[in-house]
Amino acid sequence: MSKYLLIFYNSIQRSLIYRFNTFSLLFIQIFVFGVFFYLWSSIYREGGQIGNYSLGEMVTYYFLVIFLSLIIKADVAWRVGDEIRLGTMTTILLRPISYFGYTFSRLAGEIVFNTAVYFSSFLILFLFLKDYLNISLNLEQVSFFLVSVILGTAIYFLFFYMVGLSTFWFGFVWGFNFTMSMIVSFLEGAVIPLDLLPEFITRMSNFLPFKYIMFTPISIFTKRTELTLDLLIIPLVWVIALYFISLIMFKIGVKKYEGYGA
C-alpha cells in the first residue's frame, strides 16, 4: 500500500515543480469563463433565453464545465499510450506493482494537487458571483455534488485509461485519443448542456457513461434535477463495469506487448 502512497506523493512533488503550468492554465480558463459569462449575460439582458435555463444556471453551467475540466482532465491516455509505445511500461511490469495502481496513484497526485490549487480560486470566483447568479446551496446538495464529481472523475479516468491501453493494438494513441476526447467532451455536456440538444442525442447519452462526468454533477449543483439515489448508483455501476473491462483489456494487451520482447 505504501508504495502507491509514495508514488502519489512524488506526483504531488512533481506538480509543485511544474506549478507555473498549473497556474497558467488557471488564468487561461478564467479568461475563457469570462468570455462565456459575457456571452450569456448579453443574451439574457437583451431579453433572450436559452431553453428553460435561467441566466444563473447557464453561467454556472459553463463555470463548472471549465473548472471541472481543470481538475478532472489529466493526460491518462497520452501517458499510458507513450509508455506502451516507447516500451517504458516494461520497467513497471518488472516490479511488484500493479500498472493500474501505478497509473492511478500518479494521476491521483496530480488531481489532488490541481484541486487544491484551483479550489481556492473556484471558491473566490463563486462567492463573487453567487448573488448575481441566484445560486443557493444546501449541505445535502453539496455532498451529492461532491460524490457525483468523484464518480464522474473515476469514469473519465477509467475510460481514457482504456483509450491509452488501445495502444497495445494500434501502436500509437494520438489520433484516437484526440477523437475520443472530442466525442466525450460533447457527450458529457461540455460543449452544450445535454438537455438543450435534440432528443435523440439526449436519449443516447442516457445509455452512455459520459453524462455522469459533467452533466449530472452540474445539474445536481444547479438544482435542475432532484437528488435521487440513481444519480449516484448508475455511475457507480459504470465505474465498476469499466474497471473490470479495463482489467481484461490489460491482461490481453500485456500478453501481446510482452510478445514483442519489449
Add this chain to the structure above:
Amino acid sequence: MKAMELKKTFLKYFKIFLHLQKIGLMSRTAYRANFFIIIFAVLIQASFSLIFIKVVFGFLNNISGWNYYEALVIVATYLIVEGLMWVLFGQFNTIVKQIQQGELDGLIVRPIDTQFLVSVWRGDSEDIVRIITGLGVIVYALNNLNLTLTQITVNSFFYIFMLFNALVITYSLAVLFKTISIWTIEARAFFHLTDSFSRMSQYPTDIFYHKIVQTIATVIIPLFFMATVPAKILTRGFDLKIVLSSFIIAGVFFYISRKFFQFALTKYESASS
C-alpha cells in the same frame, strides 16, 4: 538594385517555404491511418463550433446585433484562420518542441532568418479541412443573407485583407507567448494559451457590454480583429475606420512579436556543455 535583392530574397524564402510544405505533407501522409483519423477529428472539432451556434440560435435570432448567418461567418472566419495557422505554421509549436529537445541550435546556425525557419518548419497539412469547412460555411451563409452580387464581390475583396490581418495578429500572439518557452521548460500551458484566444474569438465581440472589456478585446488581446472584424466587413460592408485599425493593430502586433523573438534569441541558452 535594392528591389532586385528584395525580390531574390523573397523568392528564395518562398521556395524554402514551398519545399517545407511539400516534405511536411510527405511526412504526414507517411502514416496513412493517423492522417485520416486526424482529418476526421478536425472535422468533428469544427462541427462543434457550428453545432453550438445552431443550437443557441434555435432559441433566439439575435446575439448583440448578429443574426444566425452573420454569426456563422464569424465562426467560419475563425475556422479559416485556425486552419491557416495549422497548415502554414503548425501553430508555431515548433519553437516549443525544439527548445525542449535542444534542436533549436540546428536552425539558428542556418543562413536563413531563424523566426522564418521556425515558423514554417512544420505544418499540419490535415487542417486544410478546417479551411475548406470554413469556406463552405461562408458560401452557405452568404447565400442566405440579403446581399447583392456586387456587394458580395466588393466585400470579399476587403474580407481577404481583413482575414490576412487576422492571421497576422493570431500569428503574432503565438510568437509572443510561445517564445516565452525559451525561459521555462514548462511549456504545456503555452500550447493552450493562444489556442484559447483563438477559440474565444469565434463569438462576436459585441457581447462585451462593459467598455473596458471591449477595449481590452480590441487593443490588448485583439479578439475583435481576429474574427469579428473580417465577418463584419464581409456581411455589412466596408468601414474605413475599422479597416484602417485592422492594419494598424496587425502591424503593431507583428512588430512587437518580432522584436520580442529577436530579443529572446539573444537570451537563448541551450543547456548542456
Add this chain to the structure above:
Amino acid sequence: MNKIIEVKNLTKTYDYFKKEPGLKNSFKNLFKRKKLFKKAVDDISFDINEGEIVGFLGPNGAGKTTTLKMLSGILTPNKGEIKVLDYNPEKREAEYQRQFALVMGQKNQLWWDLPPMESFLLNKEIYGVSKQEFTENLDELVKALKIEDIIDKQVRKLSLGERMKSELVASLLHSPKVLFLDEPTIGLDVIAQKNIRDFLKKYNQKRKTTILLTSHYMEDIVALCDRLIIINEGKIIYNGSINDLMKKYAPNKMITVFFEKEISANELKKLDKVYKIEDCKVLFKVSREEVKNFATKILSSDLPVKDIEISEVDVDSIIRNVFTG
C-alpha cells in the same frame, strides 16, 4: 599559415538553481532559491589554422560543447573575443553561416520520416547551393561514405551509423570552409567509426576544410587530429600536437619480455628498470631513447627469451596523467 579561428580570453558562465530532494524542500523552493554559478568556459585562448584538424578532448561538462556552440554563434560569450573566417559568430551573419557546418552527434537534423535525400534537397535550398555544385558534392560524398543504397530509405529505418553518415553528407553539401563536429562517432559501432574517421581525413586532405571536433574517444583524436586541445573544468590544460603530448607525459615505453621459464630473483637484479613480474612475463619501463639499447641488451644476453613486445603507454592513461599530474 592562415589563422581561420582565433579565440581570446573566452569565458562563459551558466547560472542555475540548487534543487534538493523531498517534499518539504519543494515547498521551500517556492519562496527561496539559491542561485549558483558555473564557469563552463574559463578564460581560454587558442588559434586554429586553415586546413587543420583539431580535437577537443575532455570529460563531460568540461566546456567542449559550450566552446563549439560559441564558435557557431549559438551561445554568446560573457567575456572574450572570437573570430572565425574574420567574422564574429555572435552576429550570426548569413554570410558566415553559409561557410560553416555544425554536426552534433546526438542531435538529429534530418527529417525522421523521410529519406535523407529530402533533407539534402532542403539544405540545398537553405544554403543556396547551385544545382551543379549540389550534384557534384552529393556524388562525391555519397560515394566516399558508401551510402548510395540508403539515401532513399526513411531515416528512422536507418542504423545509427548510416544516419550519422547521412548527417555528414547533409552538412557538407554547401562546401563549408569550417566544420564543427560535436561527438560525431558517439554510439557508433567500431566499423562505422573507422569509416567516418577515414572519410574525414581524406576529405580534409582534399578540400583543406578546417575541422574542429570534440570527442571523448581517443581513437577519434589519434586517428584524425594534427593537434589536440585538452579542456578540463573550463580551462585549457594542453594545446599541442599529439607527439609532443606523448613525449611530455609519456616519456616511457613498456617492454614486455616473455621468458621460457621463470627467472630467478638474482638474474633479475642484474637487470634494472623492472616494472612488474608475472610468472614468465616481465614488464620493463624504459625511456624512449633507451628502448633500442635495452631491447638489444636483453636479446643478446643469454636469458631464455621467448618473445618481446614493445608498446606505448596507452593514450588514455596519458590523458589521465595530464588531468591528475
